[in-house]
Amino acid sequence: MSSPTSQVDKSGLDQQPAVKIALVGFGTVGTAVARLLYARPGQPSLKLTHICVRAAERKKVNWVADRVCWTEDIEEVLRSDVAVVVELIGGLHPAYDWVRQALEARKSVVTANKQLMARHGSELLELARRNRQKLAYGASVGGGIPILSGLAEGLAGDRLLKICGILNGTCNYIVTRIEAGAAFAEALREAQQAGFAEADPTDDIDGFDARAKLVILVRVGLKAEVLPEDVLCRSIRDLSSIDFEYAHELDCTIRQVSRAELRDGKLLVAVEPTLVSRRSPLAAVAGGENLILSHGEFGGQSVFSGLGAGGNPTAVAVVSDLLHIVRYPSSGLSPAEEPAVTPGEVSSDFETPQYLRLVVKDSPGILARLASILSKHHINIDAVLQSAGQDKAALPFVITLEPTKSSQVEAALAEIRKSSFLLEAPLRMPILR
Amino acid sequence: MSSPTSQVDKSGLDQQPAVKIALVGFGTVGTAVARLLYARPGQPSLKLTHICVRAAERKKVNWVADRVCWTEDIEEVLRSDVAVVVELIGGLHPAYDWVRQALEARKSVVTANKQLMARHGSELLELARRNRQKLAYGASVGGGIPILSGLAEGLAGDRLLKICGILNGTCNYIVTRIEAGAAFAEALREAQQAGFAEADPTDDIDGFDARAKLVILVRVGLKAEVLPEDVLCRSIRDLSSIDFEYAHELDCTIRQVSRAELRDGKLLVAVEPTLVSRRSPLAAVAGGENLILSHGEFGGQSVFSGLGAGGNPTAVAVVSDLLHIVRYPSSGLSPAEEPAVTPGEVSSDFETPQYLRLVVKDSPGILARLASILSKHHINIDAVLQSAGQDKAALPFVITLEPTKSSQVEAALAEIRKSSFLLEAPLRMPILR
Numbered sequence: 001m002s003s004p005t006s007q008v009d010k011s012g013l014d015q016q017p018a019v020k021i022a023l024v025g026f027g028t029v030g031t032a033v034a035r036l037l038y039a040r041p042g043q044p045s046l047k048l049t050h051i052c053v054r055a056a057e058r059k060k061v062n063w064v065a066d067r068v069c070w071t072e073d074i075e076e077v078l079r080s081d082v083a084v085v086v087e088l089i090g091g092l093h094p095a096y097d098w099v100r101q102a103l104e105a106r107k108s109v110v111t112a113n114k115q116l117m118a119r120h121g122s123e124l125l126e127l128a129r130r131n132r133q134k135l136a137y138g139a140s141v142g143g144g145i146p147i148l149s150g151l152a153e154g155l156a157g158d159r160l161l162k163i164c165g166i167l168n169g170t171c172n173y174i175v176t177r178i179e180a181g182a183a184f185a186e187a188l189r190e191a192q193q194a195g196f197a198e199a200d201p202t203d204d205i206d207g208f209d210a211r212a213k214l215v216i217l218v219r220v221g222l223k224a225e226v227l228p229e230d231v232l233c234r235s236i237r238d239l240s241s242i243d244f245e246y247a248h249e250l251d252c253t254i255r256q257v258s259r260a261e262l263r264d265g266k267l268l269v270a271v272e273p274t275l276v277s278r279r280s281p282l283a284a285v286a287g288g289e290n291l292i293l294s295h296g297e298f299g300g301q302s303v304f305s306g307l308g309a310g311g312n313p314t315a316v317a318v319v320s321d322l323l324h325i326v327r328y329p330s331s332g333l334s335p336a337e338e339p340a341v342t343p344g345e346v347s348s349d350f351e352t353p354q355y356l357r358l359v360v361k362d363s364p365g366i367l368a369r370l371a372s373i374l375s376k377h378h379i380n381i382d383a384v385l386q387s388a389g390q391d392k393a394a395l396p397f398v399i400t401l402e403p404t405k406s407s408q409v410e411a412a413l414a415e416i417r418k419s420s421f422l423l424e425a426p427l428r429m430p431i432l433r
Numbered sequence: 434m435s436s437p438t439s440q441v442d443k444s445g446l447d448q449q450p451a452v453k454i455a456l457v458g459f460g461t462v463g464t465a466v467a468r469l470l471y472a473r474p475g476q477p478s479l480k481l482t483h484i485c486v487r488a489a490e491r492k493k494v495n496w497v498a499d500r501v502c503w504t505e506d507i508e509e510v511l512r513s514d515v516a517v518v519v520e521l522i523g524g525l526h527p528a529y530d531w532v533r534q535a536l537e538a539r540k541s542v543v544t545a546n547k548q549l550m551a552r553h554g555s556e557l558l559e560l561a562r563r564n565r566q567k568l569a570y571g572a573s574v575g576g577g578i579p580i581l582s583g584l585a586e587g588l589a590g591d592r593l594l595k596i597c598g599i600l601n602g603t604c605n606y607i608v609t610r611i612e613a614g615a616a617f618a619e620a621l622r623e624a625q626q627a628g629f630a631e632a633d634p635t636d637d638i639d640g641f642d643a644r645a646k647l648v649i650l651v652r653v654g655l656k657a658e659v660l661p662e663d664v665l666c667r668s669i670r671d672l673s674s675i676d677f678e679y680a681h682e683l684d685c686t687i688r689q690v691s692r693a694e695l696r697d698g699k700l701l702v703a704v705e706p707t708l709v710s711r712r713s714p715l716a717a718v719a720g721g722e723n724l725i726l727s728h729g730e731f732g733g734q735s736v737f738s739g740l741g742a743g744g745n746p747t748a749v750a751v752v753s754d755l756l757h758i759v760r761y762p763s764s765g766l767s768p769a770e771e772p773a774v775t776p777g778e779v780s781s782d783f784e785t786p787q788y789l790r791l792v793v794k795d796s797p798g799i800l801a802r803l804a805s806i807l808s809k810h811h812i813n814i815d816a817v818l819q820s821a822g823q824d825k826a827a828l829p830f831v832i833t834l835e836p837t838k839s840s841q842v843e844a845a846l847a848e849i850r851k852s853s854f855l856l857e858a859p860l861r862m863p864i865l866r
Contacts, residue, residue, distance in 0.1 A: 036731055040592060138587065144732030146587020153586055154571065154579020157752025159473060281738075284717070291736075298469055299577030299740065299749035305714075306735035316732035319590025328761040 019326050022050035022077045024098065025088030026059055029112055029139075032311035033086060033318050034064060045326045046319070052077050074098050078105045084134075084325060086318060087111040096120055103127045103135065110321045112139035112314055118212035118228050121219060136321035141167070141213040142290050144313025145306040146320065151221040151294060158296030160221045164259040164432075167213040167271075169288030169308050170196045170204040171236055171256035175273070176286070179244045179253060184237060196288065207233035207256065207271035214258040214271060221294055222260060224267050232348035234272035238427050243357055246385050246398040247275050250355075252431065253283045259432075261350070270348040275355050275431040281305070282432070353382060353431040354401040354409050358416075359424040362392040366421050370399065377412040379404050394423050400431065452759050455483035455510045457531065458521030459492055462545055462572075465744035466519060466751050467497060478759045479752070485510050507531050511538045517567075517758060519751060520544040529553055536560045536568065543754045545572035545747055551645035551661050554652060569754035574600070574646040575723050577746025578739040579753070584654040584727060591729030593654045597692040597865075600646040600704075602721030602741050603629045603637040604669055604689035608706070609719070612677045612686060617670060629721065640666035640689065640704035647691040647704060654727055655693060657700050665781035667705035671860050676790055679818050679831040680708050683788075685864065686716045692865075694783070703781040708788050708864040714738070715865070786815060786864040787834040787842050791849075792857040795825040799854050803832065810845040812837050827856050833864065 021037075023030050030053070037048050048068055053059050056070040071077065074094075077085060078101055085102040087109060089095050095116050102109050103124065111117065117124070117137045128135035138148045151160065166172055173196050177187035188205070191197035203209045211231045218224050236256050247254050257274035260267065276282040281303050285291045290308025295301050307313040360366055367384065374381060379401055386397040401409065406428075413426055454470075456463050463486070470481050481501055486492050489503040504510065507527075510518060511534055518535040520542060522528050528549050535542050536557065544550065550557070550570045561568035571581045584593065599605055606629045610620035621638070624630035636642045644664045651657050669689050680687050690707035693700065709715040714736050718724045723741025728734050740746040793799055800817065807814060812834055819830040834842065839861075846859055 032731075036590065039731075040590075144588075144591070144729070145735055146583045149587035150579045150583050150737075153757060154582035154753055155577075155749065156756040157469060157473075157754075158577070158749040281717075284714075296577070296749060298465075298472075298745040300746060302578055302737070302739035304583075304735070304737060307733045312731040313733060316588065316591040316729065320587055321590075323589040324586060 018045055018047035019084060019322070020047050020049045020080075020082045021084050021086060021322065022052060022080070022082040023048065023086050023088065024052045024074065024077065025086075025090070026051055026053040027088065028311040029314045029318070030086075030088045031061075032315035033088065036312070036315045036319050038063065040319070046322055049082055050077050050080060074101070078102060078107070082107060084108045084110060084322060086322070087113060087116075088318070089113075090115070092116060092119065099124055099135075100127060103131050103133050106131055106133060108134040108136070108325050110136045110139070110318055110325070112318060113137070114140040114209070114212040114216060118215040121216065122225050134325050136324060137216070138321045138324075139314050139317035141216050142292060142304070142317075143306070143308045143310060144316045145290055145292065145304050145308060146317070147217070147292050147304045148220050149320070149324075150302070150304055151217070155221075155294065155296060155299060155302065158299045160294050160296045161263075162259070162261045162295035163214075163217050163221045163292065164257060164282070164295075165217070165292035166255055166282055166285045166290055167210040167258045167292070167308065168204050168207075168256055169290060170201065171207075171210070172285055172289070173197075173287055174205065175236060175239065175254055175256060178239055178241060181241055183241070184239060205237060206235040207258075210256060210258045210271045214260060214269065217258075217292070218260045218267070218269060222262050222267070224262065226267060226269060226346050230269075230346045232270040232272065234270070236273045238425075239273055242387075242396045243427065243429075245387055246355070246357065248278075249385055249387075250275065250400065250431070251278055252276055253278055254429065255282055255285070257282060257432065259350075265344040267346045268348065268350050269346060270350065273429050275429055277433050280432065349405050349407045350430060351403050351405045353403050353433070354406070355427075355429045355431055356399045356401065356409070356413075357396060357427040358399070358422065359394055359396045360421045361423055362395045363421060369419065369421075370416060373415050374399075374401070374412050377408055377415075379408060379412055406430065451478055451480035452517060452755070453480050453482045453513075453515045454517050454519060454755065455485060455513070455515040456481065456519050456521065457485040457507065457510065458523070459484050459486040460521065461744040462747045462751070463519075463521045464494075465748035466521070469745070469748045469752050471496065473752070479755055482515055483510050483513060507534070511535060511540070515540060517541045517543060517755060519755070520546060520549075521751070522546075523548070525549055525552065532557055532568075533560060536564050536566050539564055539566060541567040541569070541758050543569045543572070543751055543758070545570070545751060547573040547642070547645040547649060551648040554649065555658050567758050569757060570649070571754045571757075572747050572750035574649050575725060575737070575750075576739070576741045576743060577749045578723055578725065578737050578741060579750070580650070580725050580737045581653050582753070582757075583735070583737055584650070588654075588727065588729060588732060588735065591732045593727050593729045594696075595692070595694045595728035596647075596650050596654045596725065597690060597715070597728075598650070598725035599688055599715055599718045599723055600643040600691045600725070600741065601637050601640075601689055602723060603634065604640075604643070605718055605722070606630075606720055607638065608669060608672065608687055608689060611672055611674055614674055616674070617672060638670060639668040640691075643689060643691045643704045647693060647702065650691075650725070651693045651700070651702060655695050655700070657695065659700060659702060659779050663702075663779045665703040665705065667703070669706045671858075672706055675820075675829045676860065676862075678820060679788070679790065681711075682818055682820075683708065683833065683864070684711055685709060686711055687862065688715055688718070690715060690865065692783075698777040700779045701781065701783050702779060703783065706862050708862055710866050713865065782838050782840045783863060784836050784838045786836050786866070787839075788862045788864055789832045789834065789842070789846075790829060790860040791832070791855065792827055792829045793854045794856055795828045796854060802852065802854075803849060806848050807832075807834070807845050810841055810848075812841060812845055839863065
């Protein structure tokens with residue numbers, strides 16, 4: 001045993017004047033950010049001076065320093081001498097206007113707002129540059145997982161080609177409950193009762209939440225700009241336990257997977273329920289965790305995972321961004337910013353093995369009919385799976401396809417959907433091995 | 434399908450004059466760094482001007498620009514106008530002197546040298562500060578895994594309490610071969626034939642390589658300075674297949690685990706073979722991969738994994754550090770630098786459940802004798818495991834202990850070692866669940 005060398009007070013950090021900070025929004029994340037700022041000793045460099053929140057008088061808490069100004073008026077924040085505005089109100093309005101106004105008032109901005117940064121990120125980063133301010137958004141994706149700094153700084157030397165991940169904890173909770181035997185509606189109700197899912201769960205289960213995060217990951221990791229509405233989103237609503245049974249037969253499970261890939265100057269991008277190998281790190285993601293895989297031309301695959309949501313993990317990302325601004329005050333660049341390249345085309349037409357689940361009224365000749373349609377569309381069948389003991393009157397069975405473009409399968413499905421033996425719309429999912 | 438917005442050329446990066454770079458060392462990593470610098474279009478900001486290597490004339494390659502100066506003389510590099518020296522010769526000498534001289538000549542340094550940064554990092558960082566230069570060492574731990582930037586930047590806002598990981602791919606290869614049934618010597622030979630292990634494998638299998646990386650992770654993540662020789666290293670040499678059989682019975686496997694923890698102002702730190710739950714991410718690490726878990730007070734657990742070694746992944750880390758220096762030229766801080774706190778004490782005395790494997794000449798009363806010694810040392814037995822069909826003349830069996838400090842178990846083992854029924858020195862390993 002020995003005493004290690006002390007290194008206290010050797011850096012220049014402590015000599016810098018404190019950077020004044022305004023929190024705009026004081027919900028779960030705002031409260032956690034304030035607590036974290038007070039909990040970290042040796043952070044004299046960050047000084048909370050304003051909290052802007054509706055019904056400010058009612059929201060006041062006694063553990064915040066007396067000198068902090070509570071206000072409902074964003075103008076008061078913008079007129080003040082704060083250097084950084086932390087936007088934590090979420091949504092597009094009034095967040096978009098307030099962030100613009102803050103940058104134009106020569107204040108840097110830290111935001112956790114994924115919808116804002118997915119839709120208006122490019123424009124707001126340009127506005128920040130013009131005003132020589134920083135716009136940091138590490139908290140907008142993956143909560144406490146340091147994914148944006150990892151892609152932008154730690155892997156800056158690589159050329160990233162693929163990003164793939166589980167970006168929505170609510171969906172992950174729901175799919176794991178369906179895997180355990182629950183029906184979709186029941187799993188959703190459980191998620192709502194457990195506080196995972198919103199009363200209106202559309203954003204989560206139909207993929208819009210993950211899509212916003214994916215758009216941001218594509219900007220930072222693949223250096224490409226894509227609009228949210230150009231990203232295919234497919235819901236997890238149609239999943240049922242039988243799909244997990246068949247997936248397990250294929251040594252896979254099912255997850256809501258967000259992925260993007262640069263290939264031949266084209267950007268492929270989608271959020272959809274997907275079969276993943278049970279040996280993939282994607283299959284091991286539990287509950288509300290998030291996990292992101294990046295694949296670089298030189299460094300190969302890197303994996304990042306951790307708590308993807310929640311007040312404290314998100315607050316860590318916000319405070320890390322604040323510290324970045326303090327540490328690198330004179331850099332012209334916002335964290336996670338580099339010139340973006342333009343993919344020639346954006347598409348969701350990944351070429352992968354595919355899973356088709358059909359529910360039919362069983363009768364002779366159905367498989368021959370399906371095989372004939374698939375063959376006409378130049379699609380090769382890999383296997384046909386049919387669990388024993390299924391109801392012949394409403395028989396769910398599965399056809400897996402050799403690597404095929406989604407568009408090609410959809411063309412065949414358009415024809416298959418006309419068949420009278422079908423009892424439900426077919427469910428198609430890509431298979432990632 | 435639509436064309437995404439272009440963002441090319443909007444940042445200030447391209448307007449900066451190119452930063453001149455010297456590579457010192459042109460082995461696997463040096464070659465990969467040079468190739469990566471040439472392979473990345475849109476990197477006019479980094480300009481290779483010198484390559485310093487022994488027998489420079491013989492090492493010349495035709496894909497490096499003609500204007501690059503090949504030299505055997507470090508003095509020529511130090512006298513030149515290069516802004517950054519990339520040290521890739523490894524080892525302490527002459528790397529230590531050359532890095533010092535480069536910093537004193539007002540050049541920033543990027544290094545992949547873990548032994549140098551573990552032993553002299555604190556002093557060299559101070560020297561860099563005094564000379565207003567950067568000293569970046571992201572490539573010294575975890576190859577292409579952006580772990581140091583993740584801890585220093587992405588998780589800067591958290592207070593990290595624990596770091597734990599698999600930091601040596603050679604050991605990981607060897608233990609997975611022993612798990613598959615090979616004897617230690619055979620597994621080592623295979624690792625050497627596969628190019629994983631050095632002719633002298635001591636650094637890897639006795640833990641010194643992982644220890645250097647752990648010392649650096651402790652500095653960057655836990656903000657604490659510890660000397661390599663103050664970190665307990667225990668070899669994987671004594672592992673045998675029977676240990677994996679017993680580990681599997683405990684729903685565990687065995688890995689060389691490096692871990693550090695701040696607790697009550699004390700730093701606990703060790704590199705040793707360890708039982709880990711088969712459900713832990715540590716158990717899933719394959720071949721030459723590395724994986725690091727960090728645990729923060731606010732953000733909870735984050736996981737980073739990827740290729741822990743190799744020319745290209747390490748080159749990605751080197752180039753990422755170079756880009757960091759280019760992006761943040763005027764910051765007073767090196768990447769991954771913050772004031773370190775001093776733990777009151779450094780120890781390896783973790784309190785965990787423990788695994789004891791004993792090989793005895795079976796006779797009545799042995800277990801009673803062992804139980805009596807353990808009880809005298811206030812150690813509670815959790816379970817006794819004895820596989821069927823073992824040789825009674827040299828019987829390997831296992832005692833697991835409830836959470837106990839290593840020092841307490843070692844005291845009991847000192848007494849147990851005197852017993853005449855013991856045929857081999859007992860093997861003790863901590864159990865991480």
